[in-house]
Amino acid sequence: MVKVFAFDLDGTLTQHKTALDDKNRTILEKLAKQYTLIMVGAGSCIRIHNQLGGFPMDIIGNYGMQYAKYTLDGLKLVRDDVIPCADKALIEEKCNIIREKYNFTEYAGDNVEYHASGCVTLPLLGTKAAQEDKLAFDTDRKKRRAFYGEVCELFSDYNVFVGGSSSFDMAPKPFNKYYALDLWCKENGYEHSEVIFVGDDYGIGGNDESVYLSDFRFVCIDDYTRLDEVLSSWL
Ligand SMILES: [Mg+2]
Known part of the structure; x- marks a missing residue:
């Protein structure tokens, strides 16, 4: 029973560091009617929020070091861990x-x-x-x-x-996308089996690889312009 769609951004919803286009924005809007949506990003929450054109969804940033909630007053950063480089x-x-x-x-x-x-x-x-x-x-x-x-x-x-x-x-360590999504599930009362992660960087060393190799269900995106085809059964 799927309740949540978790998304990577660059290469999955958009071209690298490029604004969300209308086609994929419509896909998010459709999914949001039935599912909880969460971004799981490598960059900061505010960068992801801006790249999404302010799309109303919560955002995990910096591999889980940041977490921001979408509110009617805009994006509110609720966690911002900093681990200073020791040496x-x-x-x-x-x-x-x-x-x-x-x-x-x-x-x-x-x-x-x-x-x-x-x-x-x-x-x-x-x-x-x-x-x-x-x-x-x-x-x-x-x-x-x-x-x-x-x-x-x-x-x-x-x-x-x-x-x-x-x-x-x-x-x-321990921050990566798997750690971040697992933590988010614990904090929000979801089982891993209720979540689908959608990402493009699942190969060796890719920043989605930790989720790809885990028990989370993973939908691979190799061309963000064809996201609608890959997700058609849920739309
Ligand atoms: Mg990516």
Whole structure:
């Protein structure tokens, strides 16, 4: 008995970092009449809310470190965990191990990007790399997947994701989308079996992989413009 649809955003409902279009907005509106909807995102709640054009739904952000409820007065942040990076020098050192071993010692800008939440990004081409270089770097993710396991081992305090176009994104453990959705179910009285997660990034190192590999039912999206076809039996 399905009661909840949980959604990823980028690549599932929209193009990466692009506004929700009318077609997929209509799908959310239809689903919202029958089901509870929840976003489970990697970015901040406010970024997700804005990208959704203010669509009225609650949002889990930063892999569960943030939670925001939609109210008639707008979005209200009710949880905003911050886990400060304990030892930046150690993070830099570990990033340099990867850079030296895999020949990424030349980069533009900074070695590491630190986010306010405590999440960390290792941008292989640097924080100031040109957009076209980033996009062309690893379109099939094979380059990064080749040493993904090693990055996970090295940054054992973090859940590591093959993120963006040329980076590794890391959230302090235990935060990932599975942890976030499980916590949300406990807080809101849902069984896992009552939830369907809809996401696109279910491959190795993808930020939806933790849900894909779990007991939650997972609907795979490989083309966000065909979301209606994949979800047709629930619409
Ligand atoms: Mg995605």
